[in-house]
Amino acid sequence: MLNDLASAVIVIVAVLFVLLTTIAYLTYLERKILGFMQDRLGPMEVGPWGLLQPLADGIKLVSKEDIIPTEANVAIFKIAPIISLVPAIISFAVIPFGKDSFHFMGITTHPYITDINIGILYVLALSSIGAYGILLGGWASNNKYSLLGALRSAAQVISYELNAGMSVIGVLLLAGSLSLVRVEAAQSGGFWHWYIFPQIVAFVIYLISGIAETNRTPFDLPEAESELVAGFFTEYSGMRFSLYYLAEYGNMVMVSCIATILFLGGWNSPLPFLDFVPPFLWFMLKVYFFLFFFFWIRATLPRLRYDQLMRLGWKIMLPLSFANVIVTAIVVYMIRR
Amino acid sequence: MTLKSLVKSVLFTEIMQGLKLTFTHMFKKKITVQYPHQKLELADGYRGFIVHRRYENGQERCVGCDLCEAICPAKAIRVVGDIHPEFPERRFAKEYTLDFTRCIFCGFCVVACPVNALSMTKEYAHSSFTREGLIYSKDQLLTLGDKCESESIAYLKVRNMWGAEDSGKDEGRYHFPPISATQSGG
Numbered sequence: 001m002l003n004d005l006a007s008a009v010i011v012i013v014a015v016l017f018v019l020l021t022t023i024a025y026l027t028y029l030e031r032k033i034l035g036f037m038q039d040r041l042g043p044m045e046v047g048p049w050g051l052l053q054p055l056a057d058g059i060k061l062v063s064k065e066d067i068i069p070t071e072a073n074v075a076i077f078k079i080a081p082i083i084s085l086v087p088a089i090i091s092f093a094v095i096p097f098g099k100d101s102f103h104f105m106g107i108t109t110h111p112y113i114t115d116i117n118i119g120i121l122y123v124l125a126l127s128s129i130g131a132y133g134i135l136l137g138g139w140a141s142n143n144k145y146s147l148l149g150a151l152r153s154a155a156q157v158i159s160y161e162l163n164a165g166m167s168v169i170g171v172l173l174l175a176g177s178l179s180l181v182r183v184e185a186a187q188s189g190g191f192w193h194w195y196i197f198p199q200i201v202a203f204v205i206y207l208i209s210g211i212a213e214t215n216r217t218p219f220d221l222p223e224a225e226s227e228l229v230a231g232f233f234t235e236y237s238g239m240r241f242s243l244y245y246l247a248e249y250g251n252m253v254m255v256s257c258i259a260t261i262l263f264l265g266g267w268n269s270p271l272p273f274l275d276f277v278p279p280f281l282w283f284m285l286k287v288y289f290f291l292f293f294f295f296w297i298r299a300t301l302p303r304l305r306y307d308q309l310m311r312l313g314w315k316i317m318l319p320l321s322f323a324n325v326i327v328t329a330i331v332v333y334m335i336r337r
Numbered sequence: 338m339t340l341k342s343l344v345k346s347v348l349f350t351e352i353m354q355g356l357k358l359t360f361t362h363m364f365k366k367k368i369t370v371q372y373p374h375q376k377l378e379l380a381d382g383y384r385g386f387i388v389h390r391r392y393e394n395g396q397e398r399c400v401g402c403d404l405c406e407a408i409c410p411a412k413a414i415r416v417v418g419d420i421h422p423e424f425p426e427r428r429f430a431k432e433y434t435l436d437f438t439r440c441i442f443c444g445f446c447v448v449a450c451p452v453n454a455l456s457m458t459k460e461y462a463h464s465s466f467t468r469e470g471l472i473y474s475k476d477q478l479l480t481l482g483d484k485c486e487s488e489s490i491a492y493l494k495v496r497n498m499w500g501a502e503d504s505g506k507d508e509g510r511y512h513f514p515p516i517s518a519t520q521s522g523g
Contacts, residue, residue: 035367036367037362038362040367040368041371044369044371296360300352300355300358301352
């Protein structure tokens with residue numbers, strides 16, 4: 001009992017530490033990668049090659065004045081960033097980062113916080129709760145830009161969550177389980193077992209929906225700088241602003257993790273003779289590839305217009321994902337029989 | 338929608354092209370200049386801070402003729418001319434103030450100056466916490482001119498205000514020899 005508790009605490013601390021460090025350095029990486037793609041250098045002043053920039057940003061945001069607009073609904077204004085951030089972080093509870101259990105100070109522990117049998121459903125549910133944070137924050141600010149941003153965000157998240165959910169079903173049919181640990185285990189034994197190949201349509205749909213769900217360019221209409229100042233967090237500053245930021249990057253890491261687990265085999269190595277590399281490193285490599293892809297897309301594509309966004313979501317991707325589910329279901333049924 | 342455009346949009350050809358472009362730019366040479374650590378070479382004709390110049394024997398050149406004040410479009414210059422106390426045939430600037438908060442660095446005063454007493458330098462990073470700190474007196478302008486002598490000469494040369502090419506002399510449009518030279522000559 002005590003051993004279980006200790007192992008859980010160790011994993012939770014490790015996951016939180018890795019996650020929050022990753023999020024902090026993602027801001028640095030994003031600025032660097034965007035800069036390099038635009039022939040600039042990015043942050044260079046704080047520390048060698050600007051490596052201490054996230055620290056400086058953190059100090060700045062924490063020490064800033066806390067401003068609450070007079071007309072705002074104070075209680076909701078204060079709680080909205082927390083509603084946004086907490087689901088983004090606690091959904092990491094079901095992500096399996098590695099293969100084998102490991103020993104730490106005499107306690108055996110496994111590379112995931114918990115393995116619940118509805119893993120992916122839990123993640124999807126929490127990402128829906130995160131949308132409330134955006135919606136409430138935008139409404140409580142009592143600012144037209146915030147409200148418009150929040151409305152756009154709500155519409156966008158609802159339409160694209162549907163697609164993400166539908167595209168995931170194909171993989172779940174193949175794996176026969178909702179548990180992320182089992183989905184990963186089902187893809188072991190070389191890259192030809194990965195679900196990206198039978199589920200390429202679902203993969204593309206999931207990736208596009210994932211970018212849209214995290215409000216990233218080219219789907220960053222809720223925070224379109226040129227029209228809405230900063231969208232739903234226009235009125236936020238200091239610590240609360242950074243909570244929204246953490247939530248956005250946390251969601252990005254989450255989407256990358258899910259894409260890695262469902263389509264790129266999670267911690268599985270691509271070729272059997274590469275098994276000597278620790279599974280954790282494979283997992284990180286794939287996740288960072290997706291995170292790089294997020295920034296890459298941001299440097300490349302301009303923002304969509306609102307009607308284009310809705311057309312893409314409802315008229316193209318939703319029918320495609322339905323077709324994918326039906327075809328996958330029929331094929332799996334035929335093979336299993 | 339034709340078949341060709343359908344295939345194009347299904348395979349994301351155009352997005353792939355864009356992704357390829359941004360990816361190749363990651364490895365290109367960066368054009369950023371890390372300014373305080375790394376500065377660009379300025380051209381000789383660069384219009385930086387205006388300075389007063391001296392003759393080789395240390396005599397100030399300004400004759401207090403007010404032409405720079407007259408031509409200044411921003412009204413940044415104020416000249417009070419007076420008769421030289423020692424040499425009654427000479428005039429000089431008793432007071433000369435140049436307000437760099439008004440100056441637009443157009444270089445007209447340098448062109449107007451008949452004796453090449455004014456020139457421009459590559460100094461640009463002068464700043465001050467007060468407005469008064471940027472209103473320069475004649476002494477300050479002369480000190481700055483002594484510091485940036487080679488730059489002010491290069492400016493006059495590249496702007497064709499250095500006298501005849503072959504003479505190699507700094508004459509200005511009107512030749513006023515320095516006072517000591519007049520004394521020895523006369």
